[in-house]
Amino acid sequence: MSTPRIAFIGAGNMAASLIGGLRAQGVEASAIRASDHGAEQRTRISAEHGIETFASNAEAIQGSAVIVLAVKPQVMKAVCLELAEHLADGQLIVSIAAGITCASLEGWLSQAGQASPAIVRCMPNTPALLRQGVSGLYANARVSAEQRRQAEQLLGAVGLALWLDEERLIDAVTAVSGSGPAYFFLLIEAMTAAGEKLGLPRDIAARLTLQTALGAAHMATASDVDASELRRRVTSPAGTTEAAIKTFQAGGFEALVEQALNAAARRSAELAEQLGQ
Template identity: 45%
Template sequence: MSAVLNSNITFIGGGNMAQALIGGLIARGLPPTRITVSDPVDKVREHLASKELHVTTDNIAAIRDADIVLFAVKPQVLASVLQPLKGLLDGKLVISIVAGADLATIGALLDTTRIVRVMPNTPALVQTGAHGLYAEANVSAEDRELASQVLASTGLTIWVSTEAQIDAVTAVSGSGPAYFFYMMESMIRAGKNLGLDEKVATALTLQTALGAAQMAITSANSPAELRKNVTSPNGTTQAAIEVFDHAHISQNIQAALAAAQKRSQQLAQELSDSIK
C-alpha cells in the first residue's frame, strides 16, 4: 500500500463510486491533500472540499500534478471529457471505471496505452466491493500493483486475462448485487405471505444473507457443499430446493448472466460506435 500512499491521485468525476474509493484510500492512510477531484456539480465539490480534498471544475488543471488519474464519468460524456485531455497523460497511470469503455476507445481519446480498465460494483460503497481489472501487456507490474492498491481500498480485486472477460465480470459481480437484492425481495415477500411481520421477515432475510455469505467466504467447503450440509433428506430445505430445481432456477440464473454479458458487449460496441 505504500506506493499508492505516496501518489497524487486525481478523480475525474466525484460521484458515488469515486467517493467510495476516496473514502477507502483515506481510511488506508492516503492524505486527503494528495487527492484532487474535478466535478461540475457544486454540491459534490462542496461535500468533498469539506474533507480537505482539492476540488475543481478544470480537468486539465486537475491532472497536472497527478501520478494516477481515475476516470469515473458517465459513458455518454466520455468523449467530451477525455478529448480535451488528449496527449496530456504522459507519465501518469490511467484507471477507468467507466462502464462499457474499452481500452481501445479510451486509448484513442487520450493518446495513451498506460491504462487499467476496472469493472467495480456498488458494495464498494460499504468497503465490500468486488472489482475486476484488466490491462494490456505493456502496463508494468508496478502500475498493476498501484491499480490494485487503489481498488483494494474498497474490496476484493481480481485480474482477468482478457478484456473480453470484463463483460463476464460485469454479468457476475457488476450486476450481481441486484440479483441478490432480487432474491432478498422475494424472500421477504414470501415471509410476509407466510404470516411474518414485514420487519421480522426483512431482518431474518438480511441476516441470513449476511451469514450465508460469511460462511461461504470463511469455509473450506464450496457453496455447493455448504448447501448440501443444510439440506437434510426429506427435510424442509429439500422441499424448497426441489421447487427450485423443478422451476429450473439454476439454468435460468445461468441464462440471465449470459444475457447480462451479451448486453455488456452490446453497450461497449454502441459506445465505441458513438465516439468514432
C-alpha cells in the same frame, strides 16, 4: 501508495468511496485531488475528505501519477478528448466506467504521433460504496508492474480486486458481480414477500431474510469448502430445506440463472460497442 498524486475526474459516489478507502488506508489528503463540473459535488467531497478540488479536469491531472476516470460512460468520450492534450508521459489511466473498452480509451486519449497511454479498465460493483465491493481489473500492454500495484491498491481500498488476463472477460465480470447485487436484492424481495404470505409480519419477514442473507454470505466467505458442499451440509434428506431446494430445481433455477447472466454479458458487450463509437 507511493504515487505523488492521484486525480479523480468526477466526484460522484464511487469516486467518494475510493477516496474514503484510500484515506482509511493512510493515504494523505494532499496526495489526492478531484475535479467535477458541479460546485456542490466539489464542496461535499472536499469537506468530507479534506482534498483539493477543481472545476477544470486539465488542472486536476497536472502532476498526477494516477488519473481515475469516474464519470458516466455517456460523457467519457468528451472527457477523454478534453484530457488528451494535457496528459504527460508515464501517467496511469484507471477507468471505472462500465462499457468503455481500452481500445476506445486509447483512441480518445492518444494524440497524433504519441504512444497509447497505460490503461487499467475496472468493473467495480455498488457494495464498494460500503468498502465491501469486488472489482475485475484488466491492464493494457503499456501498464508496468508498479502501475498494476497502484491500480490494485486503489480498487482494493473498497474491497476485493481481481486481475483478468483477457479484456473480454470484463463482460462476464459485469454479469456476475457488476450486476450481481441486484440479483440478491431480487431474491431478498421474493423471500420477504413469501414470508409475509406465510403469515409473518412484513418487518419480521424482511429482518429474517436480511440476516439470513448476511449469515450465509459470511459462512460462504469464511468456509474452506465451496457453496455446493455448504448447501449439502444444511440439506437434510427428506427435510424442509430439501423440499425447497427440489422445488427451486424443478423450476429450472440453475438454467434460469445461467440465462440471466448470459443476457447481462451480451448487453455489456452491446453497450461497449455503442459507447465506444
